[in-house]
Amino acid sequence: MVNYILFGLVIVFFLISGKLFSIFPRLEWLDMSGWALVLSIINIFFLIDIIFLNSFFIKKARSFKKTIPSQLNKIIDKIKTIIYKNLFNDKDQNGKFYNENFSKNNNSDKINEMDQLKKSINIHFDKKPNFLLENYNPFITISSLKNSVEKLTLNEFYLLETIKKTLDGVDYDLITKNDLAHHYIEISKLLTNYESIRDNYERGMKQFYSDINKEMNTEIKKFRRLNEVLKNSKTSHVYLQAERQYSMAFYIYSGLGIITIAGIMKFSLFIIEQKSYLKTNYSIDNYDYWALKITSIFIFITLITFFIKQAVHYQKKKDQAERTRLELDALPTYIFDFEDADIKSIRKELIPKYFGNNNDNSTLNEIGNIVTEQLKTSSDVAKSSAEIIKALKIK
Secondary structure, three states, rough: HHHHHHHHHHHHHHHHHHHHHOHHHHHHOHHHHHHHHHHHHHHHHHHHHHHHHHHHHHHHHHHHHHHHHHHHHHHHHHHHHHHHHHOOOOHHHHHHHHHOOOOHHHHHHHHHHHHHHHHHHHHHHHHOOOOHHHHOOOOHHHHHHHHHHHHHHHHHHHHHHHHHHHOOOOOOOOOOOOHHHHHHHHHHHHHHHHHHHHHHHHHHHHHHHHHHHHHHHHHHHHHHHHHHHHHHHHHHHHHHHHHHHHHHHHHHHHHHHOOOOOOOHHHHHHHOHHHHHHHHHOOOOOOHHHHHHHHHHHHHHHHHHHHHHHHHHHHHHHHHHHHHHHHHHHHHHOOOOOOOHHHHHHHHHHHHHHHOOOOOOOHHHHHHHHHHHHHHHHHHHHHHHHHHHHHHHHH
């Protein structure tokens, strides 16, 4: 921003300097040496701004950026500590530990008790060995009923207790076959209804976990995309810095070109105003005057050509760095749905494109050739002007 302001001030100063000379005659001392002094002071400001001010603020920004993650981690740790204290105090932790150990110690007891219940139920079924349950609707057998009971686990412990209580209340010496079949059928319906409810629950839970799994996969994909963006951020930042440097160089050379154009305009006006002064004090005629003017103009044109070519060169470098940065930013989205092997292969193919390229010196060579040709042209014009002037003087 400081550079742009200085460029603007210099241009405005060039434009109004002619008016100042006419208003304030004492400013006539500001000749070409004065302009050189002004340009030198401006260049000193540029150097101070680029070397000291920018580097100072960049260092401050980098140091502040490094402290941000550590401060955030400290804040997150404090929040975690507060949450854990509120969720799990010492009493809850002790109770939780006690309940877990209690459940582990009681598993073996529950298994033994479950086995005893199954044996007791089978004893009830065997009290009437000649009873044919398949003669009654829904035409099930005692063996199938036993198999259903054997499939019950600790999760269905309460069902075993219910079946045993039901069978304990049966008097096998007095009960009729129809009543006994009724009890067995009720037990079969209980087990069938439970299996139906359990199957529906399992299907519902499978669908629920399937939906959760899809959501988790979606979030994992988003995380992978962010991870790829993070991996490319450092490389993208390097190209961003290069883009800013090339942009700064472009504006500097463009500004110097504008200043040189303003300088040649001012020089043309100045030498026209001082024509009579040069003829009187330095005893030069029109031919010498025009030779001096043409030579100076060609020198200014050479400088303008050099500055413009440099500005174009850095503009191309800036565009190239910007294009590379945009490609790197878009790369994570492009390879988002690829497999890990494909991602590694793509990255290997992109390495020669972004890194290890030979420096392209064609633009610099072109600039050097143009400047050399321009200087030759200027010297040839100066020689031709001198020869013409000599010939005219002899005549």
